[in-house]
Amino acid sequence: MQQFAGVPRPESLRSAAVNLNHWYAVALSSEVRKKPLAIQIWGQDIVLFRNHDHQVQALENRCPHRLVKLSSGYVQGNDIVCIYHGWKFDGTGHCTDIPYLHKSQKLPPCRIRSYPVQERHGFIWLFPGDPTQAQNQEPLAIPEWEHLNYVVSVAPMNFRAHFSFLVENLMDMYHGHLHRNFQPWGKAILQKKRVGSDWVEAEYQAECYFQINRPWSMIQLFIPWLRRGFLTALIVRYEYPHWHSWLGKDFRLYCLIAPVSATQTRAYLIHTVSLGTFRDLHRLPIWFRRWVKNRCFNAAKGFLQGLIREDVLMMEQEQQAHLTHPQTRGVEVNPVVGAVQKLIYQEAQIYNTKD
Numbered sequence: 001m002q003q004f005a006g007v008p009r010p011e012s013l014r015s016a017a018v019n020l021n022h023w024y025a026v027a028l029s030s031e032v033r034k035k036p037l038a039i040q041i042w043g044q045d046i047v048l049f050r051n052h053d054h055q056v057q058a059l060e061n062r063c064p065h066r067l068v069k070l071s072s073g074y075v076q077g078n079d080i081v082c083i084y085h086g087w088k089f090d091g092t093g094h095c096t097d098i099p100y101l102h103k104s105q106k107l108p109p110c111r112i113r114s115y116p117v118q119e120r121h122g123f124i125w126l127f128p129g130d131p132t133q134a135q136n137q138e139p140l141a142i143p144e145w146e147h148l149n150y151v152v153s154v155a156p157m158n159f160r161a162h163f164s165f166l167v168e169n170l171m172d173m174y175h176g177h178l179h180r181n182f183q184p185w186g187k188a189i190l191q192k193k194r195v196g197s198d199w200v201e202a203e204y205q206a207e208c209y210f211q212i213n214r215p216w217s218m219i220q221l222f223i224p225w226l227r228r229g230f231l232t233a234l235i236v237r238y239e240y241p242h243w244h245s246w247l248g249k250d251f252r253l254y255c256l257i258a259p260v261s262a263t264q265t266r267a268y269l270i271h272t273v274s275l276g277t278f279r280d281l282h283r284l285p286i287w288f289r290r291w292v293k294n295r296c297f298n299a300a301k302g303f304l305q306g307l308i309r310e311d312v313l314m315m316e317q318e319q320q321a322h323l324t325h326p327q328t329r330g331v332e333v334n335p336v337v338g339a340v341q342k343l344i345y346q347e348a349q350i351y352n353t354k355d
Helices: 131-136 163-171 173-179 215-221 286-295 301-324 335-354
Strands: 024-028 037-041 044-050 056-060 074-076 079-081 095-097 117-120 123-126 150-159 185-195 199-208 230-239 242-247 251-261 264-274
Touching: 024 037, 024 044, 024 251, 024 264, 044 123, 056 117, 056 123, 150 286, 150 301, 163 230, 163 242, 163 251, 163 264, 163 301, 163 335, 173 185, 173 199, 173 301, 185 335, 199 335, 264 301
Parallel strands: none
Antiparallel strands: 024 123, 037 044, 037 251, 044 056, 074 079, 117 123, 150 264, 185 199, 199 230, 230 242, 242 251, 251 264
């Protein structure tokens, strides 16, 4: 029973709340255009929209008049307009106009909640917790997004399960056994586990089946009997509330997690490949390197989606098994899993205490 020391009970872990006092990637920049976009994070309904200056605003997704969704409306200047009666609200949540208000009437002193929001690394980041804490934190850095030496691909994830199942999946590299048809790594062996106040890091030794300077090796990802891997370090890090990893020197992955509810999770899986092995790359004109980077954007999206489909199937099965047997704890031998379970529960308690 030593392996369960300090690990939360299944019924507590799988209902653990999110610590909302962090920045969450809730949409791709390209998803927020002229039309308002409805999103959810841990039960909060939020509408995103761009004002006249193309700045993203985030408000509670309800009109205080009849409580309908503002995301059904449209943007006019710097305001979002409710489709039902035309009430207008600015980016701070204040009502700025009611088109049929009589001249003897004043605007009602109603205000809906606004959220700190910023656009960075191709994503819309939102701070759903205490807004006074937003300025003390920064979104997870993704330097490869702008760096000309990296090709980037992004695949969204939507699945019906608690976010803890996703974190465990990402931190337990033994699950490469699942991806036999889309396998980028294999034969993982845990080398080290490190734990901080708000992070868990694990270092595995694994076989990598693709090298960027050997494009022909890509075929090994799909044909098992051709695979000739080379040993490399596979480092995975859960830095609450997001995940990132290193597979050798050429590959960096991120997973930006935005839980919708206790049984629904949305996330973005980001895959970056370094072109640094091509030694003369820096000699090429910057405009050409930028063109190549933009041209190759999402080149690996199909591959990522193949991995995601297999992972989602397993995580949704885990969720259903938990709902059927909420007090049953699975047998676990990877100590990394217990460490991330403790961190998830710890962060939930921190937020509940501050809240």
